[in-house]
Amino acid sequence: MSSNEMDAADTEFALRAKALLGASADELSGKVRSRLTQARYAALEAARPAPARHWRNWAPAGAVASGVLIALLFVGKQGSAPVGVVAANPLDDVELLADADAYELGQEQAQEQDQAQPGDYEFYEWAAGQAEGSSSEPVGS
Amino acid sequence: MSAFVTLSLDAADFARLRNEPLQDTTHPGAREMDAFLAGVERKAFRFAQIALRHEDDALDAVQDAMLQLVRSYSQRPATEWRPLFYRILENRIRDMQRHRMVRGRLLSWLPFRPDEDDEQADPLAQAPDPGQGPVARLEAEQTLEALDVALGRLPPRQRQAFLLRNFEGLDVAETAAAMGCSEGSAKTHYFRAVQALRGALGDFRP
DSSP: OOTTOOOHHHHHHHHHHHHHHHHHHHTOOHHHHHHHHHHHHHHHHHHSOOOOOTHHHHHHHHHHHHHHHHHHHHHHHHHHOOTTSOOOOHHHHHHHHHOHHHHHHHHHHHHHHHHHOTHHHHHHHHHHHHHHHHHHSOTTO | OOSSOOOOOOHHHHHHHHHSOOOOTTSTTHHHHHHHHHHHHHHHHHHHHHHHOOHHHHHHHHHHHHHHHHHHHTTSOGGGHHHHHHHHHHHHHHHHHHHHHHHHHHHHTOSSOOOOTTTSOOHHHHSOOOSOOHHHHHHHHHHHHHHHHHHHHSOHHHHHHHIIIIISOOOHHHHHHHHTSOHHHHHHHHHHHHHHHHHHHSSOOO
16 A cells, blocks of 8 residues: 555545535635626636727828828918918917817807907998999099 | 539538537637636635635636636647646745735834734635524534635645645646646645644544
């Protein structure tokens, strides 16, 4: 008989221990069982192959388009600003484009400015009247 | 040339296809792995809990072992998963025990120690409810606690051999594979574990 052979008492002891340990595993608390389930799902989820991300293919094109748009805003503003008028910051336009509320607020502010300066309309009416009056007079009178 | 392609399936082919089970080709082996982990998780938790004596640490160890098995070994044959899983789990347990030892040494130098009430979980509070009367339940809890303590005091290799052979039910070859040793060594560790447990528990009556 080998020195590592178990006798009947060893075997009986091992069987009792096995039963006790098995019962303890079967009767784990709900909290532990729930966390084990979560751990299993997390492990399986981590091994799931990552879904194909097509948006990544368009990322360089999007970056280029954004750059072109910003450049156009800069160039367009600098070229079209009339003399004596301070050009608005082009970044303000970008912010307006990015924020719908900011756009509406800008529109409201523009309307308020128009109402606060009625003299401009009166000037245009007077100028139009002058032009009509001068054209109706006979030449040389 | 014909504009249509005809399928050359005869009656035998149709019968064969009808009898073949549908397989989840989107994630091959996922169901098998899920079933394996579901079957092993409770015993694995107890395996780690006995060694670490802490519920949260045991859960962390089991989760790490699951993750590593799925990531690194899911392509291996399913028959190898159990020994591999327990080998990973034992390595994780040893890492945590080493970490605890280093942390304990560092904390021993500090004049003020953090409150360790959360570190040592009440073993009686963690014991399962066997659904018996109060006296029988108390006896079962005490017996289980004594067994857990005795197992926790075994040398790591003996504890590992005992839990793998006795609790998890691995055969000698699987136990040796999980322990990374020869079958003879696995047998010797198991035998010595039984002797040590009998010596520690004495009149052991679950």
